[in-house]
Amino acid sequence: MSALLKHRLTWPVLALVLLLLLNQLFRADFLSVRVQDGHLYGSLIDILRNGAPTILIALGMTLVIASRGIDLSVGAVAAIAGAISCMYIYSSPDPTSLQTAATGVAIAVVAGLLLGAWNGFLVSVIGIQPIIATLVLMTAGRGLAQLVTDGQIISVSNDSYQAIGAGFFLGLPISILIAAAAFGAAGLLTRRTALGTLIEAVGINPVASRLAGLDARTITWTVYIFSGLCAAVAGLMISSNVTAADANNAGLYIEMDAILAVVIGGTSLAGGRYSLVGTLVGALIIQTLTTTVYTLGIPPEATLVFKALVVIAVCLLQSPRARTLFGRRRPPVPAQPRVEVAA
Amino acid sequence: MSVLTRPSAPLDRSRIGRLQGKARYAPTLATVGLFVAMFAIGAAMYPGFLSGQVFLNLLIDNTFLIVLAVGMTFVILTGGIDLSVGSVVALSMMIAAALLQAGWNPFAVILLVLLTGATFGLAMGLVIQVFEIQPFIVTLAGLFLARGLCYVISVESITVTDPFFTSMAQARIPLVGKLFVSPGVVIALLVVAVAFYLLHQTRFGRTVYAIGGGESSAVLMGLAVPRTKVLVYGISGVCSAIAGILFSFYSLSGYSLAATGLELDAIAAVVVGGTLLTGGYGYVLGSLAGVLVLGIVQTFISYEGTLSSWWTRIVIGALLLAFILLQKLFTRKVRLT
Numbered sequence: 001m002s003a004l005l006k007h008r009l010t011w012p013v014l015a016l017v018l019l020l021l022l023n024q025l026f027r028a029d030f031l032s033v034r035v036q037d038g039h040l041y042g043s044l045i046d047i048l049r050n051g052a053p054t055i056l057i058a059l060g061m062t063l064v065i066a067s068r069g070i071d072l073s074v075g076a077v078a079a080i081a082g083a084i085s086c087m088y089i090y091s092s093p094d095p096t097s098l099q100t101a102a103t104g105v106a107i108a109v110v111a112g113l114l115l116g117a118w119n120g121f122l123v124s125v126i127g128i129q130p131i132i133a134t135l136v137l138m139t140a141g142r143g144l145a146q147l148v149t150d151g152q153i154i155s156v157s158n159d160s161y162q163a164i165g166a167g168f169f170l171g172l173p174i175s176i177l178i179a180a181a182a183f184g185a186a187g188l189l190t191r192r193t194a195l196g197t198l199i200e201a202v203g204i205n206p207v208a209s210r211l212a213g214l215d216a217r218t219i220t221w222t223v224y225i226f227s228g229l230c231a232a233v234a235g236l237m238i239s240s241n242v243t244a245a246d247a248n249n250a251g252l253y254i255e256m257d258a259i260l261a262v263v264i265g266g267t268s269l270a271g272g273r274y275s276l277v278g279t280l281v282g283a284l285i286i287q288t289l290t291t292t293v294y295t296l297g298i299p300p301e302a303t304l305v306f307k308a309l310v311v312i313a314v315c316l317l318q319s320p321r322a323r324t325l326f327g328r329r330r331p332p333v334p335a336q337p338r339v340e341v342a343a
Numbered sequence: 344m345s346v347l348t349r350p351s352a353p354l355d356r357s358r359i360g361r362l363q364g365k366a367r368y369a370p371t372l373a374t375v376g377l378f379v380a381m382f383a384i385g386a387a388m389y390p391g392f393l394s395g396q397v398f399l400n401l402l403i404d405n406t407f408l409i410v411l412a413v414g415m416t417f418v419i420l421t422g423g424i425d426l427s428v429g430s431v432v433a434l435s436m437m438i439a440a441a442l443l444q445a446g447w448n449p450f451a452v453i454l455l456v457l458l459t460g461a462t463f464g465l466a467m468g469l470v471i472q473v474f475e476i477q478p479f480i481v482t483l484a485g486l487f488l489a490r491g492l493c494y495v496i497s498v499e500s501i502t503v504t505d506p507f508f509t510s511m512a513q514a515r516i517p518l519v520g521k522l523f524v525s526p527g528v529v530i531a532l533l534v535v536a537v538a539f540y541l542l543h544q545t546r547f548g549r550t551v552y553a554i555g556g557g558e559s560s561a562v563l564m565g566l567a568v569p570r571t572k573v574l575v576y577g578i579s580g581v582c583s584a585i586a587g588i589l590f591s592f593y594s595l596s597g598y599s600l601a602a603t604g605l606e607l608d609a610i611a612a613v614v615v616g617g618t619l620l621t622g623g624y625g626y627v628l629g630s631l632a633g634v635l636v637l638g639i640v641q642t643f644i645s646y647e648g649t650l651s652s653w654w655t656r657i658v659i660g661a662l663l664l665a666f667i668l669l670q671k672l673f674t675r676k677v678r679l680t
Contacts, residue, residue, distance in 0.1 A: 070479075128667055131424070131479060132620050136667070139607045140660020146653035247653075256483060269477055301498055301599075304491030311484040312470070319474035 008266040011317075012281045015264075019288045023295045030295065039168040043291065051287030052175035053078070053234035055280060057254055058261040059179075059186055060230030062279045063223040065262050066196075068203040068271025069123060069130035071224065074231040074258060076141020077115045078251030081108040081232035082239030083148040089156045101160040109232050115141075116228015120221035138255070145247035155244040165241030175237045182230065187276050196274075199223060203271030260307065261286050264314050285310075369673055370617030370666070371629035378632055381639050389646050395522045401638040406527035407432065407586035407593065407602075408637070411609040412616070412630040413538045414582025417575040419613050420542075421554040422622030423471070423478035425576060427485030428583045429605035431463055433598070434489040435587025439508075440501035440597025449507040457584045463489065464580020468573035478576075486606070493599035500598040503591060511592045527589045534585060538627045551575060555622025611663045612637050619670055636662065 023030045023043070033042035057074045064071045085104035092100045115137060122133035167174045190196030201209040202216045210216040234254070239245045263269060264285055265278025289310065293303045386393035402409070411428050418425045435456045442452045467485045471478050503509070515523040542548035550571040553561040562568050590602065616633025618625025640658050644650045 122664075126668065126671060128671065129620060132614075132667060135607065135610065136660050136664045139604075139611060139663060140657045143653040143656030143660065146651070147657065151651055151653060256487065259480070259483070263480065269480060299495070301494030302491060304487045305495060306491070308484050308488035308491055311480070311487065315476045315480055315484065316470070316474055319476050 008275060009278055009281065012264055012266065012278060012285060016281055016285050016288060019285065019292055023288070023292055026295050035171065040171045045173065047284065047287045047291055048176045049173040050290075051283055052173070052179040053237045053251070054254060054257050054261060054287060055179045055283040056182055056230045056234040056237070057227075057251075058258040058265075058279045058283045059183055059276065060223075060227030061255075061258045062262050062265070062267055062274050062276060063186070063190070063199055064130070064227045065259075065267055065269060066199050066203050066271060066274035067220055067223050068206070069220065069223065070134065070259070070269075071119060071227045071231075072131065072134040072255050073115070073119060073137035073141055074227060074234075075251040075254045076138050076145065077112055077228055077231035078235030078238060078254060079142055079145040079245075079247050080115065080148065081112050081235030082245040082250050083145040083154070083247050084108045084111050085161070085236055086154040086156050086239055086245035087148050089158050089161060090154050095156060096158050098160040101158050104161065105164070105236060108236055109229065112228045112230075112232020112235070113225055114228070116225040116231075117221070119228065120224030123224060124217045124220035142247060145245075145250075149245055149247045151247070153244050153246050157243060161240050162243050163240070165237040165239070175241070178233065178237070182233070183276065183280065186226075190276070195219075200272050200274065203273075257286050257307075258283075260311055260314075263311070367624060370619075370624075370670060371626050371632065372617075373669060374615055374617050374629060374632045374636060374666075378636050378639065381636065381643070385639070385643060385646065392646065395520070397642065399518075399522055399524050399528070401635055401642065402528045402531070403525045404593075404641075405634050405638045406525070406531040407589045408605070408608055408612060409531040409631060409634050410534050410582050410586040410589060411605065412612040412634050413534050413627055414579035414586075415609045415613045416538070416616075416618055416625060416627050416630045417542070417551060417578045418478070419555075419610075419618050419620060420551050420622055420625055421572055421575050422558070423572070423575065424482065424610070424620075425464075425467075425485075425579045426479065426482040426606050427463070427467065427489055428579060428586070428609055429602045429607075430486045430489035430493070431460055431580060431583035432587040432590055432602040432605055433493050433600070434463075434496075435460060435584045436591050436594075436597040436601055437493045437496045437501070437599060438597075439588060439591050440503050441496050443503055443505040443508065444501055449505050453588055456588060457581060460580040460582075460584025460587070461577050462580070464583070465573060465577040467580070468576030471576065472569050472572050482576075490599070496599070497597075498599060500596050503595045503597065508591060509595060512595050525592075527592050530585070530589060534582065535627060535631055542627055547571060547574070552623060555619075555624070557623075608637060608659065611659050614670075615662055615666045617666075620667070 020031065027043075030043050033040055033044055035041070057078070061071055061074065085108040088104040088107055089095050089100050092104075094100055119134050119137060122128045122136070123130050126133075163174055164178070165175050169177060190199065198209070198214055198219055201212070201214060202219050206216045206220070231251075235251060238250050261282035262274075262279050264282035265275055265280070267274040267278060286307070289306060290303055293300060293306055298306075382393075382398070385397075391397075411432070415425060415428065438459060439452050439456050442455065443449065463485065467478075467481050470476060471481050511526050514526050516526060516529065517523050542551060550561065550566045550568070553564065553566055554568055554571060558568060587602075591597065594601070612633035613625070613630045614620060614633070615636055616625070616629035616631070618629060637659060640662070641655055644652065644654055644658075
């Protein structure tokens with residue numbers, strides 16, 4: 001029991017369950033999932049579907065933060081990816097075909113990889129602090145997205161493209177299947193191989209890990225490229241869900257949501273340890289929080305205040321000072337190895 | 344937190360090269376040089392660019408950014424960052440507009456807005472200092488909170504019709520010839536002067552530089568590090584509130600989506616102005632020059648006519664990158680010698 005209480009994921013999961021129960025109290029049909037037209041419908045499915053872009057971006061962000069970095073540019077990258085694919089589909093001779101949609105998606109994904117590589121280059125080769133290096137793209141990125149769309153909101157009507165964000169496959173939303181696949185792949189790659197440990201090593205001490213024979217530069221570069229990829233796919237989901245590219249508002253503040261999800265999930269902002277499952281729970285908490293605001297009838301405008309209070313509370317609980325205070329009240333806990341096989 | 348986390352700040356700082364002697368002024372001088380060059384190019388390209396009023400308009404249109412950059416300079420000099428400034432500007436505007444609409448006395452409103460800004464900044468500073476959380480994440484939460492409070496006050500835009508505010512918006516202070524400035528410019532330059540005095544003539548200012556140079560050394564020297572670190576965020580909060588009032592003078596309204604992304608402009612201005620993001624080096628006058636460079640980019644784009652407004656963001660991003668690389672170059676050179 002005490003081991004359960006001490007587990008890193010206990011509190012986030014508990015918070016998620018409490019949030020869901022709170023919703024159930026106010027809306028009796030909240031937790032029910034029904035089948036309609038061969039698809040699953042219900043608030044839970046909505047939470048998953050609307051949360052898919054955040055989950056995906058938070059996934060990339062987790063690995064970046066584990067390497068003691070941060071990627072502020074994800075919102076801008078998402079906007080650029082949406083803009084590029086919509087612009088390609090919009091201006092192609094056959095804007096409704098599957099092939100056009102596939103090409104548009106492919107171009108956007110490549111763009112995301114390139115933008116991620118750019119961030120990785122600034123951080124790992126030039127050696128700029130991650131906050132500042134990604135701030136450059138965060139500042140210029142929305143300008144680039146507007147450059148692509150010429151300042152317009154580009155609407156497209158392509159069923160294949162729309163399926164990414166709003167379609168269903170085997171009764172489940174495609175967006176959540178994509179997020180789940182990315183999640184599974186990342187979990188396997190980092191936790192079933194040494195990659196995750198290597199990323200954590202770089203996060204703990206880049207110099208020491210380099211001296212120990214790790215190619216710290218390539219690892220750092222890789223996590224930023226992965227983050228760029230996740231952001232691009234999330235951008236495709238966002239733009240496909242509304243079948244339009246809005247360079248100004250697509251993915252606005254999503255970097256904040258993603259960082260928040262990562263922090264709630266117990267990944268240390270100081271780098272060196274991460275939990276993919278924690279991030280998933282964190283992202284779900286954030287999406288449920290947004291839904292809760294609607295369910296409780298609180299004006300939606302207050303969502304930001306809500307989120308801010310949650311960030312502050314979580315950060316205070318995670319802070320070294322709070323832990324010492326907490327530790328003093330209880331008998332000292334023996335140091336335990338923190339190697340966990342999560343995700 | 345346990346044995347695995349290391350004291351990151353001191354380790355990082357020891358690897359940063361030190362700017363010595365005259366080299367300290369190099370990034371700031373580069374900014375001033377860039378500004379003069381851009382002004383000269385503008386004068387050569389467009390008739391009517393080379394006038395005192397074009398220069399003064401740079402000040403008039405950017406009063407709030409000047410004040411924000413001043414506050415941000417204090418924070419960045421200590422090695423911190425304040426992402427909340429844009430939202431606090433919007434919150435100040437909303438509070439001012441809502442209270443004026445309710446018939447409050449404008450001076451009471453201004454006082455209350457300043458107090459709110461100071462409280463907000465000090466609260467963030469306290470959280471950063473007492474709980475040892477990274478400034479970046481605390482001020483991010485501040486960004487959310489302030490923006491959310493704006494929405495809570497009103498989702499709609501509120502027009503300001505108060506006679507004092509409108510008179511401040513329309514007032515022109517004539518200078519020699521036909522040149523004029525707005526009262527906002529006087530306030531902004533006053534803020535710059537006060538900041539200059541604080542940073543270079545007081546014990547507080549020296550402590551700010553000392554913290555940026557190396558926090559543990561500053562503590563060992565017996566300087567009031569905790570108090571100073573909290574105060575810089577308070578100063579940034581007050582500056583955001585002043586900027587909010589100046590923005591109200593300029594736009595005569597309060598809108599919850601106003602000033603989105605202004606924190607990025609403020610950080611860009613400070614960096615372009617030659618302040619090292621790692622703290623310890625930089626000048627408030629450099630930040631003023633940084634704002635002017637960002638302003639002249641905007642002027643260029645409006646003079647050019649064919650370029651769309653989003654080029655501003657791209658150019659600012661490019662400038663930001665260029666100056667970060669320049670900083671890297673300067674610090675590296677010094678380390679090698």
